[in-house]
Amino acid sequence: MNITIRNTDRLIDVNGVPARIWEGQTDAGVPVLCLVTRISPQSLDPAAIETFARELTETTPPTDAAVAIPARLIL
Structure with missing residues (x-):
């Protein structure tokens, strides 16, 4: 499976x-x-690490599904 x-x-x-x-x-x-x-990131390339760090700061607001986390997900 891929996600x-x-x-x-x-x-x-x-x-x-x-x-x-x-x-x-x-x-x-x-x-x-x-x-x-x-x-x-699984790279030693400084440019790749910088790109990863920059992309990681790009976030979006969660949908309603992520606002009310089901208790069954919390271990």
Whole structure:
């Protein structure tokens, strides 16, 4: 399975750890929410790292689905 996700501007606390909500969908179109606590570019190229850092600051407001996180998602 592959998913495509986009960064939102919403942060929540997950067991004492800040997590950013990312929203997206699978290749089949199933909507998903991801709670991301860490993300790192896997490149040693300074230009790639700079591009990654710049793109990471580009956020969008979350949809209604991401505003009310179901309790079953919080481990």
